[in-house]
Amino acid sequence: MRVTIKDIAKKAGVSPSTVSRVIANHPRISSATKHKVMKIMKELDYHPNMIARSLASKSSKIIGVIIPGTAERSFEHPFFPELLRGIGTVAYQHGYNILISSVTSLEEEKDTIIQFARGGITDGVILLTSRVRDPSVAELIKMSFPFVIIGRSEQESRVNWVDNDNFSIGYELTEHFIKRGHRRIAFLGLSPDFLVTVDRFNGYKQALRDHGIPVDEELVVESQFVTDDGYHLMKTFYRHRSVQPTGIIACDDLLAFGAIKYLNEHGLEVPRDVAVAGVNNVPQAAYFSPSLTSVEINAFSLGAKAVELLLAEVNEEYTAGVPHTRSYSRTIIPAELIVRDSTGR
Amino acid sequence: MRVTIKDIAKKAGVSPSTVSRVIANHPRISSATKHKVMKIMKELDYHPNMIARSLASKSSKIIGVIIPGTAERSFEHPFFPELLRGIGTVAYQHGYNILISSVTSLEEEKDTIIQFARGGITDGVILLTSRVRDPSVAELIKMSFPFVIIGRSEQESRVNWVDNDNFSIGYELTEHFIKRGHRRIAFLGLSPDFLVTVDRFNGYKQALRDHGIPVDEELVVESQFVTDDGYHLMKTFYRHRSVQPTGIIACDDLLAFGAIKYLNEHGLEVPRDVAVAGVNNVPQAAYFSPSLTSVEINAFSLGAKAVELLLAEVNEEYTAGVPHTRSYSRTIIPAELIVRDSTGR
DNA sequence: CTACTTTGTGCAAACGTTTGCTCATATTTT
DNA sequence: AAAATATGAGCAAACGTTTGCACAAAGTAG
Numbered sequence: 001m002r003v004t005i006k007d008i009a010k011k012a013g014v015s016p017s018t019v020s021r022v023i024a025n026h027p028r029i030s031s032a033t034k035h036k037v038m039k040i041m042k043e044l045d046y047h048p049n050m051i052a053r054s055l056a057s058k059s060s061k062i063i064g065v066i067i068p069g070t071a072e073r074s075f076e077h078p079f080f081p082e083l084l085r086g087i088g089t090v091a092y093q094h095g096y097n098i099l100i101s102s103v104t105s106l107e108e109e110k111d112t113i114i115q116f117a118r119g120g121i122t123d124g125v126i127l128l129t130s131r132v133r134d135p136s137v138a139e140l141i142k143m144s145f146p147f148v149i150i151g152r153s154e155q156e157s158r159v160n161w162v163d164n165d166n167f168s169i170g171y172e173l174t175e176h177f178i179k180r181g182h183r184r185i186a187f188l189g190l191s192p193d194f195l196v197t198v199d200r201f202n203g204y205k206q207a208l209r210d211h212g213i214p215v216d217e218e219l220v221v222e223s224q225f226v227t228d229d230g231y232h233l234m235k236t237f238y239r240h241r242s243v244q245p246t247g248i249i250a251c252d253d254l255l256a257f258g259a260i261k262y263l264n265e266h267g268l269e270v271p272r273d274v275a276v277a278g279v280n281n282v283p284q285a286a287y288f289s290p291s292l293t294s295v296e297i298n299a300f301s302l303g304a305k306a307v308e309l310l311l312a313e314v315n316e317e318y319t320a321g322v323p324h325t326r327s328y329s330r331t332i333i334p335a336e337l338i339v340r341d342s343t344g345r
Numbered sequence: 346m347r348v349t350i351k352d353i354a355k356k357a358g359v360s361p362s363t364v365s366r367v368i369a370n371h372p373r374i375s376s377a378t379k380h381k382v383m384k385i386m387k388e389l390d391y392h393p394n395m396i397a398r399s400l401a402s403k404s405s406k407i408i409g410v411i412i413p414g415t416a417e418r419s420f421e422h423p424f425f426p427e428l429l430r431g432i433g434t435v436a437y438q439h440g441y442n443i444l445i446s447s448v449t450s451l452e453e454e455k456d457t458i459i460q461f462a463r464g465g466i467t468d469g470v471i472l473l474t475s476r477v478r479d480p481s482v483a484e485l486i487k488m489s490f491p492f493v494i495i496g497r498s499e500q501e502s503r504v505n506w507v508d509n510d511n512f513s514i515g516y517e518l519t520e521h522f523i524k525r526g527h528r529r530i531a532f533l534g535l536s537p538d539f540l541v542t543v544d545r546f547n548g549y550k551q552a553l554r555d556h557g558i559p560v561d562e563e564l565v566v567e568s569q570f571v572t573d574d575g576y577h578l579m580k581t582f583y584r585h586r587s588v589q590p591t592g593i594i595a596c597d598d599l600l601a602f603g604a605i606k607y608l609n610e611h612g613l614e615v616p617r618d619v620a621v622a623g624v625n626n627v628p629q630a631a632y633f634s635p636s637l638t639s640v641e642i643n644a645f646s647l648g649a650k651a652v653e654l655l656l657a658e659v660n661e662e663y664t665a666g667v668p669h670t671r672s673y674s675r676t677i678i679p680a681e682l683i684v685r686d687s688t689g690r
Numbered sequence: 691c692t693a694c695t696t697t698g699t700g701c702a703a704a705c706g707t708t709t710g711c712t713c714a715t716a717t718t719t720t
Numbered sequence: 721a722a723a724a725t726a727t728g729a730g731c732a733a734a735c736g737t738t739t740g741c742a743c744a745a746a747g748t749a750g
Contacts (some may be wrong), residue, residue: 002463002706004705004706004707005706005707006706014729014730015729015730015731016706016707016708016730017708017709017729017730017731017732018728018729018730020707020708020709021708021709021728021729023707024708027727028726028727028728028729029728029729030727030728030729033728033729047459047460047463047464048464048706048707049400049464049465049705049706049707050460050464050465050466050707051396051399051400051405051464051465051466051705051706051707052400052465052705052706052707052708052735053706053707053708054396054707054735055394055396055397055400055705055706055707055708055734055735055736055737056706056707056708056709056734056735057707057708057709057735058708058735060396062444077426078423080426081422081425081426084445084447085447088445088446088447089447092446092447092453097444097446097460097466098444098445098446099407099442099443099444099445100429100433100443100444100445101433101437101442101443102429102430102433102434102437104434108437114392115392115395115442118347118392119392119393119394119395119396120394120395120396120397120736121395121396121442230632231632254628254629254632257629257632257633258632260632260634261632261633261634261636264634282629283599284599284602284627284629287575287576287599287602287603287605287606288602288606288633289605289606289609289634291606347736349735349736349737350736350737351736359699359700360699360700360701361700361736361737361738362699362700362701362702362738362739363698363699363700365737365738365739366698366699366738366739368737369738372697373696373697373698373699374697374698374699375697375698375699378698378699393736393737394735394736394737395737396735396736396737397705397735397736397737397738398736398737398738399705399737400704400705400706400707400735400736400737400738401704401705401736401737401738401739402705402737402738402739403705403738465706
């Protein structure tokens with residue numbers, strides 16, 4: 001039988017409540033009893049039962065993280081681990097654990113959220129998503145459960161979210177190409193379901209317009225998934241389009257790698273013949289040949305900030321007790337253009 | 346106030362126990378009451394409180410995953426997400442959630458394990474580790490808490506673990522080079538603290554011996570971390586060693602990428618001048634130029650199998666009640682050599 | 691028709707904490 | 721010196737389930 005708070009109480013000659021208050025460092029406990037109890041806890045090697053504690057205190061000190069599309073390869077993207085690392089680090093600092101659920105469908109996602117929220121397992125959830133019109137969000141709002149979204153949401157007004165400024169990322173990247181003299185710049189990896197890519201695309205278009213360059217639909221290549229195969233995308237591009245780009249902006253470094261491979265195999269050298277850039281600054285970007293110009297999106301900070309926001313809301317919930325006074329915030333994590341060889345020396 | 350089992354009971358005119366049994370699909374409940382209760386549960390939108398359930402049933406349906414070295418960049422390795430995906434998928438199938446903790450020190454690791462195990466938060470834990478002599482393992486054994494290790498452990502006899510056969514990986518990779526006529530094969534990324542690399546190194550040595558090639562210490566490059574920078578490793582290699590390898594086996598694809606970049610910059614072409622191979626078959630390996638020969642370690646399966654093993658132990662624990670009858674198993678997940686351009690056509 | 695088994699349900703005791711009250715004692719204020 | 725306040729600790733009621741036991745009603749065997 002595991003040693004419980006009662007065993008400690010008995011051996012110390014105090015009541016369970018006193019032991020509990022010692023653990024919680026309650027101010028109204030004399031340092032004499034505090035030390036006595038703590039000594040006994042050490043002796044018996046006592047560790048509080050978190051489940052019981054959660055039940056009584058109505059707080060599990062666990063935050064849930066919902067990762068979409070685990071069945072897809074997107075989870076494999078270096079972006080996620082970094083995010084998770086940011087989340088984990090800050091959560092740990094605040095004494096929270098993280099429960100991750102990798103869902104494969106919207107159905108599953110909703111079930112998981114309900115289980116996490118209604119089941120009392122978590123005190124709040126972080127949603128990694130960038131899909132348009134997420135039904136889970138509606139559910140969470142309905143039950144007014146603390147949550148924050150990483151990635152822009154459509155119902156911006158009523159949710160906490162943190163994201164990069166993807167419009168600016170697209171804009172700056174495009175401007176970088178324009179400044180180097182490019183005028184036929186392809187945009188690789190637009191995916192209407194993923195707002196990230198749409199935002200970046202809008203930034204791309206705006207930059208072109210601001211510099212008096214017409215947007216050419218021929219230069220835009222859509223893809224179903226963010227991590228889609230850049231190689232094949234380029235293959236179909238060159239097969240079906242008449243225009244020859246001098247620069248390619250890929251929505252993701254992985255896409256860029258695939259694209260460069262295709263270019264190399266077809267006698268086009270990067271950056272001499274075509275300049276290429278990606279987004280996300282994956283670790284390999286620096287070691288690719290040529291090293292890849294990319295955008296550091298600071299995934300760690302995205303995750304870290306998300307937790308801070310969430311925890312603020314969780315606590316606000318408690319103290320205020322009036323859910324309506326909640327303030328919603330949108331936080332932009334700065335991104336940084338990293339210029340490397342793939343867009344010229 | 347949230348709707349509880351009592352609310353359902355009252356409205357259905359039955360006792361809470363009956364409702365509980367309906368949820369658990371207890372055989373001794375008439376289908377009449379079963380349907381009546383279920384209908385009311387739908388009506389009131391009831392969802393059981395998992396915390397209370399855990400407390401009463403002494404099982405949280407959560408398994409913990411301890412990831413070492415989050416502070417380091419190792420977490421960023423594509424290997425981890427795949428593993429996590431495998432773990433998550435199988436766990437979900439069995440109705441388990443996964444609580445991940447990313448610890449930054451051995452101290453923290455032990456604390457977390459104690460919290461997970463003694464605190465009743467998890468029913469079992471999976472340790473991702475490949476370090477020599479892990480103190481957490483001793484702790485877990487001491488309290489006879491269900492756990493499985495991914496990555497070989499030293500105390501093999503008393504733990505459940507799942508891993509690749511890293512000796513064979515090293516052996517086969519080396520043999521692949523030998524068959525292509527290489528005799529001066531460098532080994533990149535030996536790291537004495539990480540058993541994976543040591544095992545692969547032993548396989549490498551054995552293969553050389555079996556083919557009558559002497560092991561040359563000059564050709565072995567150690568590195569502190571698995572994800573250490575292959576570029577700089579090569580730089581110091583060529584600066585300090587007199588021998589010229591015709592082939593390089595890197596303990597990791599990322600290391601190989603870095604090495605290839607260095608070689609390219611110094612006028613050595615891969616695979617013409619030097620053949621290079623890595624391990625792990627990261628997504629980019631196929632799209633690198635040249636495409637990288639690697640070893641697919643099936644991280645997904647590693648994770649999946651680990652969960653199966655763990656769950657088997659968790660249940661055995663319950664039914665048998667006699668911890669000593671536990672059987673320990675070692676599972677080898679097959680790895681596969683993927684030959685690509687970097688070791689010749 | 692009795693005795694025994696099966697079926698369906700309820701009672702109440704866990705599970706291990708937290709926390710609002712209460713209350714005695716000690717300390718400070720008037 | 722009395723009154724007011726601060727300090728320290730205990731009682732007992734939550735928190736929302738599960739589950740062993742009891743027991744009535746119904747079914748089955750002899």
